[in-house]
Amino acid sequence: AIHIANRVTRIKPSPSSTASDRANALKRAGKAIVNLVVGEPDFDTPAVIRQAASAAIERGETRYTQNNGTPALRTAIAEKFLRENRLTVNADDVIVTNGAKSAIFNAFAATLETGDEVLIPAPYWVSYPDMVLACDGRPVIVTCSEQDGFKLTPESLRAAITSRCRWLLINSPSNPSGASYTRAELRALADVLLDYPHLAIMTDDIYEHIRYDDAPNVHLLEVEPRLADRTLIVNGVSKTYAMTGWRIGYATGPKTLIAAMGTLQSQSTSNASSVSQAAALAALNSGTEFITTSLEIYRQRRDDIAARLNAIPGLSCRVPEGAFYLYVNCGGLLGKTTAAGQRLTTDNEVVLWLLDSAGVAVVAGAAYGLSPYFRLSIATDLPALQHGAELIAAAVASLK
Numbered sequence: 359a360i361h362i363a364n365r366v367t368r369i370k371p372s373p374s375s376t377a378s379d380r381a382n383a384l385k386r387a388g389k390a391i392v393n394l395v396v397g398e399p400d401f402d403t404p405a406v407i408r409q410a411a412s413a414a415i416e417r418g419e420t421r422y423t424q425n426n427g428t429p430a431l432r433t434a435i436a437e438k439f440l441r442e443n444r445l446t447v448n449a450d451d452v453i454v455t456n457g458a459k460s461a462i463f464n465a466f467a468a469t470l471e472t473g474d475e476v477l478i479p480a481p482y483w484v485s486y487p488d489m490v491l492a493c494d495g496r497p498v499i500v501t502c503s504e505q506d507g508f509k510l511t512p513e514s515l516r517a518a519i520t521s522r523c524r525w526l527l528i529n530s531p532s533n534p535s536g537a538s539y540t541r542a543e544l545r546a547l548a549d550v551l552l553d554y555p556h557l558a559i560m561t562d563d564i565y566e567h568i569r570y571d572d573a574p575n576v577h578l579l580e581v582e583p584r585l586a587d588r589t590l591i592v593n594g595v596s597k598t599y600a601m602t603g604w605r606i607g608y609a610t611g612p613k614t615l616i617a618a619m620g621t622l623q624s625q626s627t628s629n630a631s632s633v634s635q636a637a638a639l640a641a642l643n644s645g646t647e648f649i650t651t652s653l654e655i656y657r658q659r660r661d662d663i664a665a666r667l668n669a670i671p672g673l674s675c676r677v678p679e680g681a682f683y684l685y686v687n688c689g690g691l692l693g694k695t696t697a698a699g700q701r702l703t704t705d706n707e708v709v710l711w712l713l714d715s716a717g718v719a720v721v722a723g724a725a726y727g728l729s730p731y732f733r734l735s736i737a738t739d740l741p742a743l744q745h746g747a748e749l750i751a752a753a754v755a756s757l758k
């Protein structure tokens with residue numbers, strides 16, 4: 359048999375794909391399933407973006423581009439940072455990647471030595487720890503409790519930093535909790551970070567435009583520009599413009615790091631798709647209408663479904679400031695017994711029971727490093743979400 363390397367056997371496939379696969383298998387077997395697992399917008403990519411991609415194909419933009427992305431797209435990204443984040447970025451210091459995911463992976467691959475630590479606040483996006491492990495690093499999980507709004511505090515951050523820490527990850531708004539840092543909270547974290555110059559910071563801003571609190575988006579570097587020489591900003595068009603399948607992400611940061619990521623990319627995937635780059639360019643220059651419209655739809659779903667779930671005895675959920683997920687506390691269901699006589703003891707069991715008995719697919723908090731919770735995606739139309747919430751309410755009512 360072919361040997362599979364340790365760097366692969368120590369990681370696992372994404373738990374959200376596993377949950378989706380299970381729901382789809384039940385669906386194929388004829389069961390009605392409300393799938394609330396999805397981590398992507400349910401909208402189509404806007405027409406102007408699709409048309410820009412078609413036009414690029416017809417113009418013959420179908421060849422390799424510069425490894426780090428077309429000059430036109432990198433310029434548009436630099437303009438975006440100035441326009442939306444009030445950050446001055448040179449287009450030469452931008453790399454366009456195959457989704458934000460490959461920016462994060464290449465950054466770890468370019469910087470981690472065996473055993474180097476990466477601080478990952480929990481609940482976290484499922485891929486962070488596995489990407490660190492795949493790059494021989496050591497994920498160090500920093501628990502961010504619901505009482506703290508699922509956010510790092512200056513104290514929890516300071517207590518977690520060791521001399522082996524290479525990176526701190528900040529994902530705001532967060533997948534799965536939606537938690538988003540305020541300017542004052544970023545200021546307080548920056549004050550701690552200034553004390554530890556060996557620590558680099560990676561901000562994953564992929565949900566920056568899906569934010570409900572009307573506070574202008576604030577970036578750590580706007581609050582504290584002195585962190586610029588050790589901060590990598592990761593972003594992309596996937597969530598903002600409903601472009602998950604186009605696979606365009608980007609990053610900017612210190613020159614040496616961007617160069618190292620470029621070298622890795624040049625010897626692995628090479629440039630991101632030329633056609634998708636043309637689409638991303640159109641997206642970044644498409645104004646704010648799609649963003650505003652989709653945000654209002656998410657907001658309506660968030661308010662409606664959070665209220666319904668909070669009315670179910672045994673469940674509670676903090677109304678998130680951002681992203682398109684609800685992170686639902688199911689601690690009140692633990693210890694209860696199902697109609698089939700099973701005593702529920704973990705969020706994993708709650709999630710399997712919800713799938714089997716209610717036909718509702720969600721992802722267990724265990725996958726995100728903080729239990730007992732489940733993540734419910736609101737990137738589905740409101741009637742389906744309301745139906746799902748009713749099914750959950752009925753199932754919970756049947757518990758003893």
Ligand code: PLP
Nearest residue numbers: 457458459483533564594596607
């Ligand atoms: N970062 C977070 C927090 C995400 O939730 C996701 C997608 O689920 C990504 C990054 C990946 O984005 P992309 O599709 O651009 O690779």
